[in-house]
Amino acid sequence: MTNDERGHAGDAGGAHCSRTAAESADDERRATAPDGGWGWVVLLATVLVLALTLAFPACVGIFYSDLQKDFNASNSQTSWVPAIMTAVLHAGGPVCSVLVERLGCRATVMLGGVLSGLGMAASSFTRSIGQLYVTAGVVTGLGFCLSFQPAVTILGQYFVRRRAFANAVSSTGTALGLCTLPALANFLHGELGWRGSFLVLGAVLLNCCVCGAVMRPLEREPTKPAPVGRQPSSGSGCVGTSRISACVSKHMALDQLQRNRRYRVYAVAITWTMLGFVVPLIYLVPYATANGMEAGRAASLLSVLGVVNMAVRPPVGAVFSLPWFRGRHVYVFSAALLLNGLSNAVCCLGPAFPVLLAYVLLYGLSMSVVGSLMYTVLMDVVDMSRFASALGLLSVMESVTLLVGPPLAGILVDSTGQYFYVFLACSAVVSSAAVFLATAFWWMDASERATGSAGQEDGCQSNDELLVESLVVCRPPGGALTSTKQADLC
Secondary structure, eight states, X not given: OOHHHHHHHHHHTTXXXXXXXXXXXXXXXXXXXXXXXXXXXXHHHHHHHHHHHTTGGGGGGGGHHHHHHHHTOOHHHHHHHXXXXXXXXXXXHHHHHHHHHHHOHHHXXXXXXXXXXXXXXXHTTOOSHHHHIIIIIIIHHHHHHHHHHHHHHHHHHHOSTTHHHHHHHHHHHHHHHHHHHHHHHHHHHHXXXXXXXXXXXXXXXXXXXXHHHTOOOOOEEEOOOOOTTOOOOOSSOOOHHHHHHHHHHHHHOHHHHHXXXXXXXXXXXXXXXXXXXXXXXXXXXXHHHHTTOOHHHHHHHHHHHHHHHHHHHHHHHHHHTSGGGTTTHHHHHHHHHHHHHHHGGGGGGOSOHHHHHHHHHHHHHHHHHHHHHHHHHHHHHSOGGGHHHHHHHHHHHHHHHHHHHHHHHHHHHHHHSOSHHHHHHHHHHHHHHXXXXXXXXXXXXXXXXXXXXXXXXXXXXXXXXXXXXXXXXXXXXXXOOOHHHHHHTO
16 A cells, blocks of 8 residues: 555545534643553453453353244244354444544443443343344344454554564463353353353453453553644534544545555455355254264364464464565565365364364464454554544445354255255355455455556656756866766766
């Protein structure tokens, strides 16, 4: 992305809208990233938040049979519960962006913890699948969104030089959740049933409030005052459609989608990927139990997946923080995404435990790289000042495919009676998205290199002509411009 594009992207959010005096004073101060210190505490808190939020929808598969029995629901109807939960988790990005601006990251994360805990607790008292859509899907999903996105945002503020490493370590939170939450859910399911399990899990989710409490804002230092004549207005801001347009642009990064082609390609690829990326995690346990595997052993597959992620993500983050990988993150990400998509085809070989274990190991390895680099690539293609709004818009776009993916898979299972078709479809979707992403970025890089080379040659030629002209004017009588001087120009 060129500097001009970044400049346009950074300025678009505040265009056409004046700010208050308080907002002006805040803008005149900037935070410095410590790349350590209290940032390590924030990193640990972010790990725990991601463990409690992103990994949670995969646990719902453990309760599928009970939900279908109690509510007399089909696979498609039951799959709407984790689908709505995951979709709202991502679609709430703009709401989260507004709350972060008003309340700050700390308060927003704590508010999300309260909502998610109350949502799961209320789910234990539901009497229909529709009520579960609201409590577990909408309320809990919104709570996850308000906890997850501000945690990622404030982590990016605390780390700059070590950002790739910090993002990789924080992404182990998803792995930690996959290790512990399925085992906990399976234990609670055996002891308390699904209603008692939801109540206890709601209490567990309140720990997001504790994590948010340690995410204190960075200390700020004053910067140079704004130039005379460009002081912001002390009024209440613009009104009507102009203000609405400015707010939408600020919190949804629509200007990035329009002007930044790298962000546009990345957003489309990730949106398409999410149609089949999380579905295998939801259907892995039902697939195993439907073919005679004991429920505890099936749940252990998710725990193995979590262990693989925890073991692989930190070293992956350290390796990809090396200078050689700068500018190449997206290609490593695409390769890992392609491997992740192809790994889903392994499930088609059969439902035996050794086969599913091999699948989990391969899927976990590729998922580790994908999870470590997803936000790093986004930070590479947009300016950090627009990261929160860019993440918000990307999350909204993802929410559409995340919402329809599990129900479509449920329809496929209901119509065929076989689960392996779901994994085959997911393999095709994710693999095609990886090929598209890598091809598009390679083409853009090639175009920019060609344009840059042409521009350098034109600039060199122009400088040559100007210097020749100057030397001709200033050379002494009888003097000559040598070829050596001409060669030195370029």
